[in-house]
Amino acid sequence: MTKIDFSGRVALVTGAGGGLGREYCLALAARGAAVVVNDLGGSTAGEGASTDYADRVVDEIRAAGGKAVANYDSVATEAGGAGMVRAAIEAFDRIDIVVNNAGNQRNRRFGEFSEADIDAVLAVHLKGAFFVTQPAYTLMCRQGYGRIVLVGSQSGIFGNPIRANYGAAKTAMMGLMNVIAQEAPTDVLVNCLFPNAVGGRLGGKPGDVRPDAEFLAAAGAKVPHYIDGMQPSFVAAMLCYLASDRCTSSQNMYSVLGGKYSRIFAGLTEGWFRPGKVPPTPEDIVAHLAQIDDLSRYDVPRSGLDEMDTVIAAKRRTAQE
Ligand SMILES: NC(=O)c1ccc[n+]([C@@H]2O[C@H](COP(=O)([O-])OP(=O)(O)OC[C@H]3O[C@@H](n4cnc5c(N)ncnc54)[C@H](O)[C@@H]3O)[C@@H](O)[C@H]2O)c1
Incomplete structure (x- = not known):
């Protein structure tokens, strides 16, 4: 089988300073892509900022002989989305791949959300996907080629407790994908990835509101069955396919969980x-x-x-x- 090759392609991965985004960047760069590594570098709740996260990943890629530049804009503003797409053009002259990976969480029980908790999560996951994808999409339409990957979550499409804001924002990726796919020209393709991996910063932190003991016990009992395939590299394999010219389908959703790769569909x-x-x-x-x-x-x-x-x-x- 011909190897998937990103030589000559330019990718923008948002929220790529750690976890899954970092893995996507390393995998894309290892196969020849020039990469814009975006990360705001704040807390998992979306507060603060730091250049360290994106810089570290750029250093890793360059040390391995790859091409990368860092960008520290926030996906949650129109100017930030435009800024990171401009960074791709300024550094590498084009943009072929956009991975909307940036994410935050503010977990609460449904009755306890403040408006700020709702806004902060919708701003990054939902509005961020618009702000980043729109300027890239315009350029992709002009050049007649593009691969857009939106990132959903089983927390919304299937449901997990204590994260209604996050689950709702992530499931909105399905609607965004469906509509862009209807409008996009041939060879500007948009698909949705539902990843699962350990090592990211969104896996829970001290002080997080946690699901009840019964849910945690039920989830804990299943862990030994899927933990082997929970490395970010398992997800990166599917991401590389969706970002490549070997992917010819649009408007598809794929789940990666514990080594199992499945299509998710709405029927x-x-x-x-x-x-x-x-x-x-x-x-x-x-x-x-x-x-x-x-x-x-x-x-x-x-x-x-x-x-x-x-x-x-x-x-x-x-x-x-
Ligand atoms: N890890 C999982 O099991 C899992 C499951 C389902 C979905 N996801 C989704 O996959 C993506 C990556 O998850 P992860 O576990 O690697 O998380 P992570 O926290 O390690 O990575 C997310 C990154 O996004 C960055 N970020 C946050 N707000 C930003 C903003 N406004 N602008 C730019 N960057 C910003 C953070 O600094 C962080 O580095 C997220 O969208 C997450 O919701 C992850």
């Missing part, structure tokens, strides 16, 4: 179709709930237009019965 059940103009009663809904909920037959629409086709198909089926 809808074949459901129940009510023909005609007379709306059903709530009792009709109850009467057909088993059919509405039946997961044995489902569709995976690739757009809102595609979902309309499932209604047309249901109407045809009903007419034939």
